[in-house]
Amino acid sequence: MVTRVGCIGAGYVGGPTCAVIALKCPDIRVTVCDMNPTRIGQWNSDKLPVFEPGLDEIVQKCRGVNLFFTTDVVATIQESEVLFISVNTPTKTYGHGKGRAANLKYVESVAREIAKVARGNKIVVEKSTVPVKSAQSIADILKANRNSQNKFQVLSNPEFLAEGTAIEDLLNPDRILIGGEDSPDGWKAIETLSSVYKRWIPADRIITMNTWSSELSKLVANAFLAQRISAINAVSAVCEATGADVGQVALAVGKDSRIGPRFLQASVGFGGSCFQKDILNLVYICESLNLPEVAEFWLNVSTFQDTDT
Structure with a gap:
């Protein structure tokens, strides 16, 4: 059973997503981490950096109880069993794929940090919008840099949030997609993340598939x-x-x-x-x-x- 969820990236996706998880799973400690101290300061204030109807009320109810905002990346990685990556993936402005391909430098930087400081086994979840096969790139980085005693499973769990209805989209989504590796460990990780969403979302709305299908969807x-x-x-x-x-x-x-x-x-x-x-x-x-x-x-x-x- 999951008891600790972390998220690297306190933006439009990471903050609201984790707030709703904290609301619906009061027994799970949810930590949202960002290296920008100004942004974290806003999440810990009365004026949040993201405006969405219903978000303020959820954060006020859960913050300091089982929802926490911090700049401590190392502690967030080490303490979390399930770790969302929810950082920006802007379009490349240089090099191969300029103007079209997604720039994965922030995602890859987080993956390297996870590999560097993680302790124990982790389920790493790409929440950012990424190109097909990005999960494999993350897995390769984790494998190349990991401590031999650590094991990682990488899942794809794309967001489908619309501005102005993000909280409703999280509370009552059309579907939740979870993609993972087609292996016993992969399916175990998929089921672990599914168990979190099943706390408030009907099982028939949780669609599981291979990683590439989830990313492309x-x-x-x-x-x-x-x-x-x-x-x-x-x-x-x-x-x-x-x-x-x-x-x-x-x-x-x-x-x-x-x-x-x-x-x-x-x-x-x-x-x-x-x-x-x-x-x-x-x-x-x-x-x-x-x-x-x-x-x-x-x-x-x-x-x-x-x-x-």
Whole structure:
């Protein structure tokens, strides 16, 4: 039974996720760690660095009871049985994959620190949005640098949070994805993490799979949502040329139960930090796998997101 959960990265994903785990699992000690003392200071104050409806109340209820925020990376790693990596994965601005591939330097830095200071066996969970096979990269780093007495299992557990509804998304998610190694130890680790989520999420919403499928599912989910926005914006151009009303067309199309009404509002394109980044990441993966036609398809989704395009 899990008694201690840690998270490296106190940003938009790590903080709320751990707050909800602490709320729903009062017997688990949850520690959120970040090397930025200003950010940790905010999490320990009355003005949190992240605004989400319902988050303040959860943090106030759990903070100092079974939810803690700290800059002590070593203690967080050593004390946690399950350790989330929830750091930023920006798009690369230099080198191979510039402008498209995800920069994993922060993820890899955390993996090296875990390997350096960990004591005992750990379940390391990639929570950041990462390219396919990133878990293998983390596992390779841990294996190359680990103490011979330590054992690690690396899981993929992508987040599906939307700004403004993150707490509801965590309390009542459509699904929880957990990917791991297809081995007895891998499935044991998957079941251990599943047991935490099962404290408040129905078992039929927890989907287990291999690591690569879990990693890719996050990118594809965002790509499909972005595709709908690009599609209705492309239709908007046709409407302007013919005198049709794109709002009425979207309403008619959205009434089809196979399609549904969500993400069919013509607009200036998709915003936020995820859709564009994840699509370009998917494009880069397709190019790396020598799938130029597939890469071009997803690149078109990215470039035709604006009605003015």
